[in-house]
Amino acid sequence: MLFEQRIYTLKPGTLAAFWQAQRDRGFDLVRPILERQIGYFSAVSGAADQVVHLYRYDGYDDWFQRLHGLYRVAALEPYFKTVRALMLAQENRFLVAAPLEQINPLWGGQQDWLPSKGALFRRATAKGRVVVEERTTVLLPGSLPLYWQAYREHGLQSLAEEAGELIGCFTTLVGRQHQIVQFRLFSDGAERQSAVQNYFTQEFVHRVRDFVVSDEFRLLIPSDVPELSPMFA
Numbered sequence: 001m002l003f004e005q006r007i008y009t010l011k012p013g014t015l016a017a018f019w020q021a022q023r024d025r026g027f028d029l030v031r032p033i034l035e036r037q038i039g040y041f042s043a044v045s046g047a048a049d050q051v052v053h054l055y056r057y058d059g060y061d062d063w064f065q066r067l068h069g070l071y072r073v074a075a076l077e078p079y080f081k082t083v084r085a086l087m088l089a090q091e092n093r094f095l096v097a098a099p100l101e102q103i104n105p106l107w108g109g110q111q112d113w114l115p116s117k118g119a120l121f122r123r124a125t126a127k128g129r130v131v132v133e134e135r136t137t138v139l140l141p142g143s144l145p146l147y148w149q150a151y152r153e154h155g156l157q158s159l160a161e162e163a164g165e166l167i168g169c170f171t172t173l174v175g176r177q178h179q180i181v182q183f184r185l186f187s188d189g190a191e192r193q194s195a196v197q198n199y200f201t202q203e204f205v206h207r208v209r210d211f212v213v214s215d216e217f218r219l220l221i222p223s224d225v226p227e228l229s230p231m232f233a
Contacts, residue, residue, distance in 0.1 A: 001107060002057045003038075003095040003170055005181070010049040014086040015042060018051060019225055021086070025079040027227045032066040037115060040228035041132060041220035052134070052220055053228075054183075056107065056114065095170035095181060099148060102156050103169040103182075115230035121165075121185060123222050123232040128188035130232070132220040133164065139178040143211035144171065147180065154204035164195055192219070 010018055027034060038054035057063040070076055101108035106120075113120065123130060139147055164184035172179040186192035222229040 001097060001112070002059050002063060002173070003097070003107075004055045004057065004063060004092055005095060006053050006055075006090070006092045008051040008053075008087055009047060009089040010051065010086050011088055012049055015049050015051070018083060018086050019223065021079060021082045022225050022228060024082075025076070029073055029076055030070060032069060034227065034230075035115060036062070036066060037228070037230060039231050040223040040225070042223065043218055044131070044221055045217070045219040052218075056112075093175045094173040096173050098169040098171055098180070100151060100156070100169070103151070103166060105166060106168055113231075119231060119233035121232050123224075123229065125187040128190075129221060131186045131189050131192050132167070132222070133182075133184045133186065133192055133217050134220060135182045135184070135215070135217045137180040137182075137215045138176070138213040139180065140211040140213060141178055144178055146211060147208055150204055150207035154201050154207060157201060164192060189219070 008018075022040075033055065036055045036057050038056055040051060040053040043050040043052060055063075057066070071080075097104045097107050105111065106113040121130065164186045167183040167185055169180065169182045172181065184192075186195070222232045
C-alpha cells in the first residue's frame with residue numbers, strides 16, 4: 001500500500017478558479033485516480049493558496065499507471081493547460097502507513113478504506129466546518145524505532161484523550177527521511193485549538209524530545225467539490 005501527498009501552490013487569488021476548473025473538466029475522464037483518492041483540501045494556515053490532496057495506491061506501479069495514464073488522454077489537455085496556468089509550484093511525497101495498527105484506523109490491519117466504501121465523516125458539524133490537521137514531526141536519523149517504541153508504551157493512551165479523531169499516521173518513503181505525518185479531524189477550529197496541547201502524555205514527550213528535530217502543522221479544510229472529498233459527506 002502506497003500513499004501519495006500532492007501539494008499545489010497557486011497564484012494568489014486563484015483558488016476559486018482552481019475548483020471551478022475541476023467542475024468544468026468533469027470527473028469521468030479522471031476516474032482512475034478518483035478510485036484511489038482520499039481527498040482534496042485547501043490550506044487555511046501556513047502558505048496561502050495551497051491545495052493538498054492525498055491518494056492511496058496499491059503500489060508504485062498502480063500509482064504510475066493511474067496518474068501517468070491521464071497524460072495520454074487527449075481530452076484532458078485543455079484542463080491541464082488551464083490549471084497549470086494557475087500554479088506556481090507542484091510537489092509530492094510518497095508515504096507508507098506507520099507500523100502501529102492503532103494509529104491507522106482506516107488502513108491498518110485488515111482495514112483498507114477506499115472511496116467505493118463511502119463517506120466516513122461530515123464536512124460540517126453542529127459546531128461548524130470540520131478542520132483536518134496535518135502534523136509533521138521530523139526525527140534525527142536512525143531514531144524511528146525509538147519513536148515507535150515510545151508510542152507503544154506512552155503514546156497510544158493519548159488516543160483516548162480529547163485530541164481529535166485520528167485519520168492516519170504515516171512515514172515518508174521518498175524525500176526527507178525520518179518524518180512522521182499524522183492527520184487528525186476536528187469538528188471545528190475551536191476544538192482543534194483547545195486540544196492542541198493534549199495530544200500526548202508528558203511521559204511520551206519526555207521519551208522522544210531528545211530526537212525530535214521539529215514539529216510543524218498545517219490546517220486543512222475538505223474541498224466543497226463532492227467528487228474530490230469522498231471521505232466527507
